[in-house]
Amino acid sequence: MNLIIGSFGVVLTLASALTGAITIIFGVRYSRDRLRIIGARYAWVALAGMCISTFAMQRGLITRDFSIRYIAENGSSLTPSLYNVATMWSALEGSILLWGLILAGYLAVVTRKFRNRLADPMVSWALVSMFLVMAFFALAMLGPANPFQSFNPPSGYDGPGPNPLLQNHILVAFHPPMLYLGYVGFTVPFSFALAALITGRLGEGWLLQTRRWTLLAWGFLTAGIILGAWWAYDVLGWGGYWGWDPVENASLLPWLTGTAYLHSVLVQERRGLLRVWNLSLVCATFLLTILGTFITRSGIIASVHAFSEGGIGPWLLGFFSLVLVIVVSLIFWRGEELRSQGGIDSPISREGAFLANNLAFGAFAFVILLGTVFPLIVEATQNRQISVGAPYFERMSMPIGFVLLFLMAVAPLLPWRKANRELLSDRLEWPAWGAVLALVLAVISGARGLVPLLGFAFAGFAGMSATRHLILSVRRNKWRGLVGRSNGGMIVHLGVVSLAIGLIASSSYLSQASYSLQAGETVQFGDSSVTYMSADRISFPNRIQERVMIDIDGDILTPSVERFTASGQLVPSPATKTSVKEDIQVALLNPPEGEKNSIVIQITKQPMLIWIWLGGVIMLTGTLLSAVNTQRVGKTRKRPELSTRAREGAEQ
Numbered sequence: 245m246n247l248i249i250g251s252f253g254v255v256l257t258l259a260s261a262l263t264g265a266i267t268i269i270f271g272v273r274y275s276r277d278r279l280r281i282i283g284a285r286y287a288w289v290a291l292a293g294m295c296i297s298t299f300a301m302q303r304g305l306i307t308r309d310f311s312i313r314y315i316a317e318n319g320s321s322l323t324p325s326l327y328n329v330a331t332m333w334s335a336l337e338g339s340i341l342l343w344g345l346i347l348a349g350y351l352a353v354v355t356r357k358f359r360n361r362l363a364d365p366m367v368s369w370a371l372v373s374m375f376l377v378m379a380f381f382a383l384a385m386l387g388p389a390n391p392f393q394s395f396n397p398p399s400g401y402d403g404p405g406p407n408p409l410l411q412n413h414i415l416v417a418f419h420p421p422m423l424y425l426g427y428v429g430f431t432v433p434f435s436f437a438l439a440a441l442i443t444g445r446l447g448e449g450w451l452l453q454t455r456r457w458t459l460l461a462w463g464f465l466t467a468g469i470i471l472g473a474w475w476a477y478d479v480l481g482w483g484g485y486w487g488w489d490p491v492e493n494a495s496l497l498p499w500l501t502g503t504a505y506l507h508s509v510l511v512q513e514r515r516g517l518l519r520v521w522n523l524s525l526v527c528a529t530f531l532l533t534i535l536g537t538f539i540t541r542s543g544i545i546a547s548v549h550a551f552s553e554g555g556i557g558p559w560l561l562g563f564f565s566l567v568l569v570i571v572v573s574l575i576f577w578r579g580e581e582l583r584s585q586g587g588i589d590s591p592i593s594r595e596g597a598f599l600a601n602n603l604a605f606g607a608f609a610f611v612i613l614l615g616t617v618f619p620l621i622v623e624a625t626q627n628r629q630i631s632v633g634a635p636y637f638e639r640m641s642m643p644i645g646f647v648l649l650f651l652m653a654v655a656p657l658l659p660w661r662k663a664n665r666e667l668l669s670d671r672l673e674w675p676a677w678g679a680v681l682a683l684v685l686a687v688i689s690g691a692r693g694l695v696p697l698l699g700f701a702f703a704g705f706a707g708m709s710a711t712r713h714l715i716l717s718v719r720r721n722k723w724r725g726l727v728g729r730s731n732g733g734m735i736v737h738l739g740v741v742s743l744a745i746g747l748i749a750s751s752s753y754l755s756q757a758s759y760s761l762q763a764g765e766t767v768q769f770g771d772s773s774v775t776y777m778s779a780d781r782i783s784f785p786n787r788i789q790e791r792v793m794i795d796i797d798g799d800i801l802t803p804s805v806e807r808f809t810a811s812g813q814l815v816p817s818p819a820t821k822t823s824v825k826e827d828i829q830v831a832l833l834n835p836p837e838g839e840k841n842s843i844v845i846q847i848t849k850q851p852m853l854i855w856i857w858l859g860g861v862i863m864l865t866g867t868l869l870s871a872v873n874t875q876r877v878g879k880t881r882k883r884p885e886l887s888t889r890a891r892e893g894a895e896q
Contacts, residue, residue, distance in 0.1 A: 284371055462502045490539055653675050710734040794845065
């Protein structure tokens, strides 16, 4: 029953997506507004289809319906309830189903948002684009990524459950959905950009329509990346949070281009410049989400984060190529119309700084993309395997990161068109003192080394620039000085500064060591005393946990190793002592053995790691505040003071 219901939902989604797109196209072609309205309503049918399929999958997982192949291969009667729900996106077919559900949700919300403008050709073509993307993923769910294939389980069959790494941390329930909400959310600005190219309405109108949609997608993607780093830190047990893994890089690429777009769009809105650049950035961001899905789910690249592989790789690559050809062709077609009237008056201006900022983001994305796909190119052309490790990414990204911190501080301080020396001297005073203060505090705290000290100075420079902006804004506008795109953006900048400080400190001054200990034995790790106290074993329905108690300066940490019953796989569960000053993490490498219960542990100490997670929270807070409509807030306060006649005039 679940199989039939789920398959019906996918077929319904495909049929409604194609019908909606064709109906709207005919409505545009023959100027029939009624057809456009009818076509848009199919968005709700597509959403209903995806909800039906998701319901069938979740019902099948709960009831352990092993007649569905996906559940037979990834479900288990031993899987705890929370992880049983998350099993839907633990492998290829279920993750594509999640993608389809989120995309259908965005499609329905966009239709609702623009319900009074469905006769607008730009809105119509944007909906057509979203319908066609929806149709592609629905078709994939009927082809190589079918989550509702039948299976004939033998008597007494029980599945292996999801990958053990996806069964031992609550973040598995939140990290993938957040990441996909970001990935899929970029379909909205991409569709409007495509509509602008098709209709020839290449001014700033499409930017205004998609501003908050882009910000929403960027916020979700930011949350997904931060949660993914947290998951890697808490689950993998290697003492780090970012390893430049291909799947990690795949999520970072659209974030970089999306961030560049959020900055450069200000230039187009204010000066009408960078039209081609902004269209290219929006389209590139969407294409990179498709590429990220290809890397994550095709199985073509080995990754600790890639938990499934299948035959969808050629489909995604074909779709990527098709969209790329369409976008490039449309940009060339509209080449003359996309030319900006005028140019940047001076490189020492806000638009000049934003352009430099975009070039830095572009260079950053190129470096990561090259390091990620280069092994694939070598394997395809030379039939040999190579790997690009963390040293390459760190060496190449570090100078770009410093440049971005500098530009992040300078750009908001510069005026539009051209700056004079007196103005710069006045506005750069606070950031300069911030850099000096950060450098002094770092040295007093014991920081050494040219590179990290330089990083702290740049962070202080950028942090004080954002702080200056917020202080002046609050003085002028009181609490409204914290909301709106500009002010919320400065709060995001403060979050980036906090994250940068955490990255610099934790990576530059990391200390790590492994010890073989017997029960009661004490060793010295830096200035910390470490004692192995005892060990115990705890049985759960799906796993056996071997846990040890470690005393570090009077604090008891309990790292463990969990052996999952179905697969026999060992999964570490490190224990962490966190403070504002530093994190101390203990991972159990070898569980207790022999009569003396000897163990092997790894201890990692990283200063100021919590600043990374704090930075993520601040960035998300700033994103929410950026989405606040300050004009609407102001109108809400003033409106009761208007007379009836004046109010009627204002409404007109």
